[in-house]
Amino acid sequence: MVHSCRNCKRTFTTKLELELHRDTCTDSQLFCECCGERFAERRATKDGWHYECPNDDCEGSGIEDDLHRVRDAISVTQ
Numbered sequence: 001m002v003h004s005c006r007n008c009k010r011t012f013t014t015k016l017e018l019e020l021h022r023d024t025c026t027d028s029q030l031f032c033e034c035c036g037e038r039f040a041e042r043r044a045t046k047d048g049w050h051y052e053c054p055n056d057d058c059e060g061s062g063i064e065d066d067l068h069r070v071r072d073a074i075s076v077t078q
Contacts, residue, residue, distance in 0.1 A: 004018075007025055008025055008028075010025075
């Protein structure tokens with residue numbers, strides 16, 4: 001069975017390889033415009049629908065509200 005990263009579309013032969021890749025996949029990283037922190041998407045959600053900045057001192061929330069995908073921010077600035 002082939003496992004694919006939903007963010008960058010790379011494929012892996014095992015689920016473990018995919019899980020390890022998710023920790024470093026820059027396409028799945030988010031940027032909080034409130035505090036400036038950059039973090040993995042999976043740290044910002046528990047259910048896959050609601051997103052909040054994982055920084056305890058920050059109130060940032062919502063994709064495209066306060067949280068933005070790093071790949072989108074990079075493409076806008078280039």
